[in-house]
Amino acid sequence: MIKELISEKTAEAIKKAAEKSELGQLKPQDATELFIDKTKNPEFGDYAVNISPLSRHAKMAPQKIAEAIKPYINIPDVEVSIIQGFINFKLGNSLLNNGITKIIEKNKDFGRNNLGKSEKVLLEYVSANPTGPLHIGHGRWAAVGSSLANLLKFSGYNVTQEFYINDAGNQINNLGKSLWLRVLQELDVDASFPQTEEEGSKNYYAGDYLIDVAKEYLKHNKDKAEELYKNNPEPLNPSDEVVKKMSSFAKGIMFKQQEDLLRKFRTEFDTWYSETTLHQKGEVEKTVEKLKNLDKLYEKDSALWFKSSEYGDDQDRVIKKGDGSYTYLTADIAYHYDKIERGFERLINIWGADHHGYVARIRASIEAMGKNPDCLEVLLGQLVNLIISGEQVRMGKRKKMLTLQDLIDEVGVDGTRFWMIMRSIDTALDFDVDLAKSCSDENPVFYVQYAHARVCSILRTATAERLDTDNKTQLPPFITQEELAKTLKQVQGDKGNILEALWKTNSEKEIESTKALILKLESFEDLIQTSAKTRAPYMIARYCLELAKDFHYFYTFTRVLNVENDVMKARLCLINAVKQVFSNALGLLGVSAPESM
RNA sequence: GCGUCUGUAGCUCAGUGGAUAGAGUAGCGGUUUCCGAAACCGUUGGUCAUGGGUUCAACUCCCAUCAGGCGCACCA
Numbered sequence: 053m054i055k056e057l058i059s060e061k062t063a064e065a066i067k068k069a070a071e072k073s074e075l076g077q078l079k080p081q082d083a084t085e086l087f088i089d090k091t092k093n094p095e096f097g098d099y100a101v102n103i104s105p106l107s108r109h110a111k112m113a114p115q116k117i118a119e120a121i122k123p124y125i126n127i128p129d130v131e132v133s134i135i136q137g138f139i140n141f142k143l144g145n146s147l148l149n150n151g152i153t154k155i156i157e158k159n160k161d162f163g164r165n166n167l168g169k170s171e172k173v174l175l176e177y178v179s180a181n182p183t184g185p186l187h188i189g190h191g192r193w194a195a196v197g198s199s200l201a202n203l204l205k206f207s208g209y210n211v212t213q214e215f216y217i218n219d220a221g222n223q224i225n226n227l228g229k230s231l232w233l234r235v236l237q238e239l240d241v242d243a244s245f246p247q248t249e250e251e252g253s254k255n256y257y258a259g260d261y262l263i264d265v266a267k268e269y270l271k272h273n274k275d276k277a278e279e280l281y282k283n284n285p286e287p288l289n290p291s292d293e294v295v296k297k298m299s300s301f302a303k304g305i306m307f308k309q310q311e312d313l314l315r316k317f318r319t320e321f322d323t324w325y326s327e328t329t330l331h332q333k334g335e336v337e338k339t340v341e342k343l344k345n346l347d348k349l350y351e352k353d354s355a356l357w358f359k360s361s362e363y364g365d366d367q368d369r370v371i372k373k374g375d376g377s378y379t380y381l382t383a384d385i386a387y388h389y390d391k392i393e394r395g396f397e398r399l400i401n402i403w404g405a406d407h408h409g410y411v412a413r414i415r416a417s418i419e420a421m422g423k424n425p426d427c428l429e430v431l432l433g434q435l436v437n438l439i440i441s442g443e444q445v446r447m448g449k450r451k452k453m454l455t456l457q458d459l460i461d462e463v464g465v466d467g468t469r470f471w472m473i474m475r476s477i478d479t480a481l482d483f484d485v486d487l488a489k490s491c492s493d494e495n496p497v498f499y500v501q502y503a504h505a506r507v508c509s510i511l512r513t514a515t516a517e518r519l520d521t522d523n524k525t526q527l528p529p530f531i532t533q534e535e536l537a538k539t540l541k542q543v544q545g546d547k548g549n550i551l552e553a554l555w556k557t558n559s560e561k562e563i564e565s566t567k568a569l570i571l572k573l574e575s576f577e578d579l580i581q582t583s584a585k586t587r588a589p590y591m592i593a594r595y596c597l598e599l600a601k602d603f604h605y606f607y608t609f610t611r612v613l614n615v616e617n618d619v620m621k622a623r624l625c626l627i628n629a630v631k632q633v634f635s636n637a638l639g640l641l642g643v644s645a646p647e648s649m
Numbered sequence: 650g651c652g653u654c655u656g657u658a659g660c661u662c663a664g665u666g667g668a669u670a671g672a673g674u675a676g677c678g679g680u681u682u683c684c685g686a687a688a689c690c691g692u693u694g695g696u697c698a699u700g701g702g703u704u705c706a707a708c709u710c711c712c713a714u715c716a717g718g719c720g721c722a723c724c725a
Contacts (some may be wrong), residue, residue, distance in 0.1 A: 092668055102667055107705070114705090136668060181725070223725055254724095355723050366652075366721075373723040380725045408653055409720050434654065435719070475662070478654065480718060482661075494674075502687050510684050530684090582665085594663070597673080604688055613684045649687075 053577050054151070055099065057127065058141050059088045062101050065124035074120045078110035090571075094564075097133060097140035098571060104137050113137075148567060149551035151574040155629040157544045163580045163636050168209030174391050175201050177402035178314065179216040182307040183227045185261055188483060189436045191317070191456040193402045195472035195642070196433065198319040199589040200402075202640045207584035212322045212396070215314075216387060219303055220327040221380060222255075227306075228299025230257040232290050234266035235277055235298070243287035252288075265305050269298075313457055317465055318642040327383050330390070336378055339386035340371060348420045358385075363416035363425075366409075381410075385417040392423050400429045400587070402477075408432050431587055433477035439484040454485060463488045463495070466643045470497035473641055474593040496597055501646055503600035504634040507627050508647040510612050511536075514624060530613050530620060539621050540628060553622035561609040569606045569626070572599050573633050589641065596637050603630055 063086060070080040091100045103121065104114045112120075114137030122139065125132050129144030155162045177197030180190050197213070204211045233256070236243035246253045270277060280297070284290045290298075314321070330336055340356070343349050348359050349371060356372035358381075371382050391399050403410070411432070415425040437444050438454060460468050467488070474496065475481055488495070515536060518527040531539075543550045554566055576595065583591035612623040638645045 087665075087667075089665080089667095096668080100668085104667065104706075138668065183725095218725065221725055353723080357723095370723045375723080377723090379723065384725095405654065405719050407720080412652095432654075432719095437718090479662080480655075484661095496673075498687060499673090502685080506685055506688085513684050586665095590663095594672090601672085605690095607684080608680095608689045611684065648685085 054143065054147060054574055055088055055578050058099050058101065058130075059086055061125055061127050062086060062088070062121070062139065065121050065126075066103075066106070068124045069121050075106070075117060076110035076112040078106060078112075078117075090575075091138075091140060094568075096135055096138070097131070097142035098567075099141045099143075100138045101141075102138050107137075143571075145552065145555050148570045148574075149554070151570050152551055152626055152629045153543055153545070155573060155632055156540055156625065159632060160636065162632060163576050164206050164208075165577065165581055165584075166208035167581055167584055168204060168207050170208060170210050171398055172396045173204060173209045173211045173398045173400055174214055174394075174396040175204070175211055175400045175402075176214045176216055176391075178319070179218065180310060181218040181223055182303040182310065183223050183257055184259055184306060185455040185457060186310050186313055188438060188454065188456055188459055189404060191459065191468060192436050192472045192477075192481060193404070193433060194314055194317055194319040194456075195469045196477060196589060197402050199469075199473055199592070199641045200400075200587060202642065203580070203584050203589050203592065204587075206640060207580060209398075209584075213320065214323045214325055215321045217307065217324055217326045217328075219307070220331060220383065224299045224303060225295055226255050227257055227302050228295040228297070229255070229288075229290065231262050231265055231269070231298040231302040232294055233287055234262040235269055236281060236287050238263075238266045238270055239277065239281065241281065241287065246288070262302065265302055268305065269301055313460075317456070317460065318469065325387070327387070330383055330386055331378075335386045335390060336383050339389060340378075340382065342389075343371070343385075343417075343420060346420065346422070358413075358417070358420070360413045360416035360420070363419045365412040365416045369413050381413060384414065388414055388418060388428070389421055389423075392418070392427065396427075398427055398429065400431065402431045402433060405432050405434050429587075431477060434480040436472075436481045436483055439482055440486065459483075459485070459488075466501070467495045467497050469641060470500075470593060470643050471495065473589050476588065476590050496593075497643060498649075500596045500600045500634070500638070501644075501649060503603045504631065504638070504645045505647060505649045506607065507603065507631045507634070510627055511624070511631070512647075514613055514620075531624070536624060540625060543625050550618070551622050551625060553616070553618040554626065556616070556619055559609070565602075565606040565609045566626070569602045569630065572602045573629055576633050576637065592637055592640055596634070596641070599630070599633065599637070603627075 066075070066078075067080045069075050070078050086101060087105070088099060088101050091097050103117050106117050107114050110117055115134065118134040118137060118139050122132055122134060125139070127141070129146045131142040131144065133140045133142070158164075175197060177193045178186075178190055180186055186194075201211050201213045230245070233243045233245060245256050245258045280290075280294055284294050311324070340349070343358060348362075350357055350359065354374045355370050357368045358371045360369050361367055369381055370379050372378055388399065408430075411428075411430045414430075415428055418428055419425040440454075462485070463471070471483070471488070472481070514530045515533050516529055518529065519525075520527050539550065555563065557563060579591060579595050583589060610623065612627060613620060615623070635645045
């Protein structure tokens with residue numbers, strides 16, 4: 053990486069200058085906070101180091117410090133200059149050529165790094181209740197989570213992707229009761245949902261989707277259902293047996309639906325962890341025992357409480373309710389402890405911001421159990437607002453809603469994923485459905501995919517036979533498949549001799565656009581590291597847009613075909629590298645890179 | 650009230666304490682005998698919510714205030 057190279061060489065130079073006492077009171081060990089970045093203005097050079105922070109230690113003016121350091125900086129083919137306390141670096145052609153060579157050599161692995169050092173990461177996301185279709189908010193976490201997983205794997209982490217199935221508790225009973233009403237309705241029984249909260253409307257899922265589930269159930273169980281109805285004549289008051297049967301059937305269907313949709317949405321989980329099995333295996337009880345033995349629990353008001361406030365939580369939390377059942381938290385504590393027991397060193401959760409109050413108690417439980425709570429990293433994502441006809445629409449399972457499936461049907465997987473990933477998760481995402489439907493051309497993903505398709509088009513044209521329109525004769529291709537392949541092979545390890553032809557031109561625009569494109573390609577490695585460190589896949593989406601911009605600019609001013617043979621070959625190598633980087637970047641986002649559109 | 654996220658161009662958003670705060674989109678004006686015009690170029694547009702503080706240097710860090718989102722259960 054060029055940035056690394058410059059940073060190392062500069063640090064060495066500072067050390068040397070300091071050792072010779074040319075930097076005032078600065079000692080060699082003071083020079084740790086180096087800040088290297090692209091220059092704001094290309095006239096200054098390509099990269100710059102701001103050495104102003106050193107002036108505190110050195111007690112010298114930045115300009116003087118830069119002048120003292122400069123003689124010790126020696127990087128082949130890099131021009132060093134000083135402007136206003138910045139040391140600027142202008143890269144020579146050979147370094148730029150090496151950038152392209154590296155991409156072609158590394159190919160699919162360009163950008164891969166070992167930042168994670170094989171750390172075992174459990175990435176948990178989506179984790180929806182199997183009580184209804186996935187909604188658009190789930191879609192955001194699915195898109196962000198799966199691409200974060202790709203990114204972390206690419207950066208050397210050992211990642212397992214897990215979906216925690218919230219298939220226990222009241223909500224599942226509510227699901228069963230709701231399905232029962234739908235089944236009875238299909239049997240033409242007068243059974244309707246409660247309309248007001250006093251009657252208990254919030255304990256039901258009144259969405260239309262259960263109608264289909266009811267029909268599905270009756271396909272094979274009509275007699276059974278009629279028999280159940282005989283023994284349960286009150287629709288709103290079915291027996292436990294009925295509720296159990298209904299909820300088990302409904303959650304099976306819902307879960308399958310979610311699983312299928314996520315796969316279609318290019319979100320692949322390694323494990324699906326069921327909350328119910330956690331109870332069945334006795335893990336929840338074991339956890340309570342463990343906390344009890346550690347003296348972290350106490351009884352109050354006929355309930356059992358966890359002393360989470362001793363570990364930074366606002367207040368203590370109920371572990372076992374007055375009726376003897378466990379809270380959701382209890383199972384979740386057991387679940388997170390189990391993650392650690394399974395050998396994961398880092399637990400990353402993606403949660404909606406509406407769960408943020410929950411972080412402190414899970415952290416507290418990990419600490420109380422004697423583990424390091426810093427292994428838990430919760431990424432809180434702001435919610436998705438649906439905008440329909442210019443008005444914000446509240447989402448909810450209990451009313452008519454636009455599901456993730458609906459959105460994908462309208463916008464497509466590529467568009468939906470890119471849109472969901474594009475923004476930092478810290479900011480609420482406005483999803484304007486009408487805009488996404490009616491003006492899909494404005495979707496940024498097309499801009500990126502178009503650039504990729506354009507590259508592919510040039511490569512296709514380069515090796516295709518041509519027709520001479522004047523005398524209607526066949527012409528040979530600009531370059532044969534074999535020769536193109538040979539060139540790409542040759543460029544590897546030949547220290548950029550082939551690529552020298554990139555710089556033969558006298559056109560400033562050609563040089564400028566070529567250089568900008570190469571620098572953007574080269575920065576991909578650094579980008580991957582930054583976005584992996586900060587768990588921010590949205591940076592990759594932005595990078596794709598920037599690369600597309602740089603390529604289109606290049607394309608406008610620099611012809612690849614119909615130029616001198618050696619220049620064409622060099623440029624074909626360059627755009628091949630562009631294609632590769634697009635492919636790698638879009639691959640991480642789970643967005644396709646079409647050869648043509 | 651407490652916690653948390655957000656507030657940057659008309660709109661949607663970037664911005665590791667460092668050079669003149671940037672993109673996209675919308676508006677205006679241009680570009681096609683030639684590799685994909687789903688593209689490109691130019692231009693208009695800013696009290697970085699407000700007020701303090703720290704610093705050689707603040708959109709960035711700290712404090713307060715204002716505005717908006719989301720939480721604050723023996724629900725999950």
